[in-house]
Structure formats: C-alpha cells, structure tokens
Amino acid sequence: MIHILNAGNYKVFDGLVITTLSLVKHTKEPIHMICLTMDLSEMDPKYKPISKECGDYVDAILKNVNKNSYFELIDITKTFKDVLGDCSNMKTICTPYTLLRLLADKIDLPDKYIYLDTDTVINRDISLLINEDVEGYELGVVRDAYRISKTYFNAGVMLVNHRECLKSGLYEKARHLIIHRKMLYADQDALNKSCTKRKMLPLIYNSKDKYYPEIVVHHFCNVRKKGNWFKRVKPWHVELVKERITAYNDILDDYIFRKQQSDWPVKD
Numbered sequence: 068m069i070h071i072l073n074a075g076n077y078k079v080f081d082g083l084v085i086t087t088l089s090l091v092k093h094t095k096e097p098i099h100m101i102c103l104t105m106d107l108s109e110m111d112p113k114y115k116p117i118s119k120e121c122g123d124y125v126d127a128i129l130k131n132v133n134k135n136s137y138f139e140l141i142d143i144t145k146t147f148k149d150v151l152g153d154c155s156n157m158k159t160i161c162t163p164y165t166l167l168r169l170l171a172d173k174i175d176l177p178d179k180y181i182y183l184d185t186d187t188v189i190n191r192d193i194s195l196l197i198n199e200d201v202e203g204y205e206l207g208v209v210r211d212a213y214r215i216s217k218t219y220f221n222a223g224v225m226l227v228n229h230r231e232c233l234k235s236g237l238y239e240k241a242r243h244l245i246i247h248r249k250m251l252y253a254d255q256d257a258l259n260k261s262c263t264k265r266k267m268l269p270l271i272y273n274s275k276d277k278y279y280p281e282i283v284v285h286h287f288c289n290v291r292k293k294g295n296w297f298k299r300v301k302p303w304h305v306e307l308v309k310e311r312i313t314a315y316n317d318i319l320d321d322y323i324f325r326k327q328q329s330d331w332p333v334k335d
Contacts, residue, residue, distance in 0.1 A: 070180040074103040074167035082185035097135040105144035120332040184223035209273035224273035
C-alpha cells in the first residue's frame with residue numbers, strides 16, 4: 068500500500084482530481100490517499116473544507132483502478148485552531164491550509180508516506196519515489212530551483228520518514244517557528260529550518276519547468292509570462308498547459324469531461 072498525504076480547502080478539488088487521475092494512470096498497486104481539510108470560513112469565505120461528496124468522488128477514481136485503494140478525508144479544524152490558530156503566519160502569500168502538513172503528528176499515519184501538493188501531475192509510477200531509501204533521514208526532498216542554497220528544498224513534494232520525524236520532533240519544531248516567527252513561505256521555511264536530516268533526491272521527483280519523459284512528479288508551482296502579463300500556471304489551466312505540454316492531454320481531457328458532468332461535486 069502506497070500512502071499519500073495532501074491538504075486543502077474545497078478550492079483544490081480540481082487539482083486533487085487531476086493528481087489522482089495521473090496517479091492511477093501510472094500506478095496500479097493499492098493507494099491510500101489521506102487529505103487534511105478544515106473550515107476557516109469565518110476568516111475567509113473561500114476557506115471552506117473539502118466535502119464528503121468530493122472525497123467520495125476521488126475514492127471512486129482510486130477504486131476504479133484498484134478496489135483496495137481508498138481516499139480518507141480528515142477534518143482537522145479543531146486541532147488546527149487549538150495548536151496553530153493564533154500563529155504569526157495565518158496571512159501570508161500561502162493559505163493557512165499549507166500549514167496542515169505540520170500537524171501530521173496529530174493523526175495516525177504510516178511510518179513512511181509521500182506528501183503531495185495538489186498542483187502536481189504524476190508522470191511515472193509513484194512507487195519509484197516511495198521506494199527511495201530514507202532510513203535515518205527525516206525527509207527525502209528536492210532542491211528548490213529558485214533558491215541559491217543547494218539544500219533549501221521545496222516542500223510541495225516530500226518523501227516523509229514519519230517515524231524519524233516523530234523521534235526528532237520535526238513537526239513540533241516547525242510549529243514552534245510558525246507560531247513565533249513571521250516567514251515568507253511559512254511551512255516551507257519552517258520545515259527547512261527545522262529539518263536536520265534531509266536526503267536530497269533527484270529533480271525528477273519534484274520537477275517544475277519544462278516537461279521531459281523521466282519526470283516522476285511534475286509540480287506546477289512556476290510562473291510563466293504570457294503576452295504582457297504573468298500567470299501562475301496550474302494543471303487545471305488546461306489550455307495554457309496544452310500550449311507547451313502534450314503528454315498530459317489524456318488526463319486533462321478526462322478532467323474536463325468529468326467537470327462537465329452532473330455528478331461533479333463542486334458547483335462554481
């Protein structure tokens with residue numbers, strides 16, 4: 068069983084579906100997807116949790132390929148408010164939902180799992196990543212291409228040795244920083260400052276720019292120029308993606324078809 072953790076509000080549902088469709092295209096063994104969500108609608112109307120209907124929809128995609136796969140939706144609102152509700156990083160360039168990965172020690176997780184942002188497309192079998200050896204390390208990560216430091220990593224894709232993280236107190240250390248220090252990239256900066264045992268993995272596990280066949284996880288966190296304006300291109304910006312990448316056309320066409328059906332659970 069491959070265990071994958073992600074997090075978000077209802078606005079990430081499109082990305083979650085695309086990630087899942089790409090995941091099951093390349094990986095046929097059982098997958099357990101765990102998604103953390105919460106309700107902060109009193110702070111912002113957009114901060115509504117992922118619904119059970121959305122969770123059931125993703126679960127059906129997984130089970131259609133392997134009946135032993137399943138999707139688990141965990142509402143962690145109370146824990147978040149109790150632990151991080153008054154932190155210094157509630158309003159940054161990232162939403163508070165990026166902080167949910169720092170609460171991984173508050174739920175039941177396997178000894179080893181993959182954390183994936185929901186703006187990722189899987190291009191090869193994800194078992195290549197989960198089978199990387201991170202014994203003795205807290206995290207298996209990829210260098211952030213936009214930083215000078217060779218050891219500063221992007222936290223959107225991480226191979227997590229949960230047992231080692233619990234032993235070292237990584238989650239607690241990162242939360243302490245989040246609570247007491249204002250940081251530009253909040254959770255990512257906190258994880259980089261708190262992680263003392265990181266294994267730098269090849270770029271193929273968190274590749275951000277041009278497509279090439281060896282990519283395992285393609286992470287759409289880059290910004291591209293179009294005409295006289297800049298746009299952050301995400302997988303659900305289908306036409307913009309298709310302009311430069313054709314390898315994902317089948318997945319994106321499936322996503323568009325699904326979104327046009329009456330059973331699509333998120334209504335605009």
